Amino acid sequence: MTEQHLPASPPAIEVRGLSKAYRGRPALLNLTLSLQPGQIVGLMGDNGSGKTTLLKILAGVLADWQGSVRIAGHAPGPQSKALVSFLPDASFLPDHHKPEDSIAQYARFHADFDRAKAREMVDFFGLPWDRSLKEMSKGMREKLQVSLAMSRRAHVYLLDEPISGVDPASRDVILRGIISNFADDALMFVSTHLIQDVESIVDSVVFLRAGQVLLQGAADDLRAEHGTSLDGLFRKVYAA
Numbered sequence: 720m721t722e723q724h725l726p727a728s729p730p731a732i733e734v735r736g737l738s739k740a741y742r743g744r745p746a747l748l749n750l751t752l753s754l755q756p757g758q759i760v761g762l763m764g765d766n767g768s769g770k771t772t773l774l775k776i777l778a779g780v781l782a783d784w785q786g787s788v789r790i791a792g793h794a795p796g797p798q799s800k801a802l803v804s805f806l807p808d809a810s811f812l813p814d815h816h817k818p819e820d821s822i823a824q825y826a827r828f829h830a831d832f833d834r835a836k837a838r839e840m841v842d843f844f845g846l847p848w849d850r851s852l853k854e855m856s857k858g859m860r861e862k863l864q865v866s867l868a869m870s871r872r873a874h875v876y877l878l879d880e881p882i883s884g885v886d887p888a889s890r891d892v893i894l895r896g897i898i899s900n901f902a903d904d905a906l907m908f909v910s911t912h913l914i915q916d917v918e919s920i921v922d923s924v925v926f927l928r929a930g931q932v933l934l935q936g937a938a939d940d941l942r943a944e945h946g947t948s949l950d951g952l953f954r955k956v957y958a959a
């Protein structure tokens with residue numbers, strides 16, 4: 720088969736006309752978005768703009784929406800979930816778990832989970848093997864959850880505010896851990912309010928407002944076009 724005849728692979732994420740309402744109040748409104756693999760995309764927006772709602776729908780954990788959603792060509796369901804590693808914004812591990820217990824649980828649930836990589840990341844973050852989640856600080860728990868989410872060989876990583884609860888030095892450590900465990904051909908879609916912290920790692924950004932895409936583009940293009948950092952652009956756009 721010549722290169723010309725190779726079928727084009729579908730976008731990692733393809734969303735068309737997506738709407739979601741909670742008890743009649745819209746959270747996402749006719750949202751359309753297409754993201755290619757092989758990049759880190761920042762998902763930014765003011766409080767209540769729909770970031771978590773969008774990530775949950777992409778992860779296949781939220782139902783009752785209208786529109787079209789495809790993950791590497793698959794509608795949300797078992798096939799898409801097998802390709803997606805989702806890190807929710809809330810703690811999802813049982814309190815009594817020590818790191819090895821959580822690693823065993825992930826290994827049971829996810830065929831693409833790499834135990835050795837997870838152990839490496841737990842050591843990279845300097846987490847205590849003998850402490851349960853109940854005995855860990857918030858930042859430690861976040862690091863363990865990042866270790867687990869990034870140790871799947873996923874096609875799409877959806878990370879909801881992965882660095883929100885940690886000190887600035889730890890944020891850098893977490894971001895380094897995330898990047899060094901990220902395969903070149905995957906897509907990472909990461910929501911955060913800490914734009915300055917992720918400024919240097921995102922290839923492109925999606926700004927949401929009131930459940931719609933307000934602005935989208937390559938980070939370098941947006942910086943050049945607007946003559947400011949992404950953080951500066953965010954402040955300018957959302958103050959308007």
Ligand SMILES: Nc1ncnc2c1ncn2[C@@H]1O[C@H](COP(=O)(O)OP(=O)(O)OP(=O)(O)O)[C@@H](O)[C@H]1O
Nearest residue numbers: 741742745746764765766767768769770771772773
């Ligand atoms: N379970 C829920 N029940 C009712 N309304 C909800 C629920 N979850 C979210 N919403 C509403 O949907 C809208 C979008 O919320 P969402 O959590 O997706 O925003 P967000 O951009 O992640 O916000 P933040 O930056 O504050 O985390 C908000 O108006 C919120 O009040």
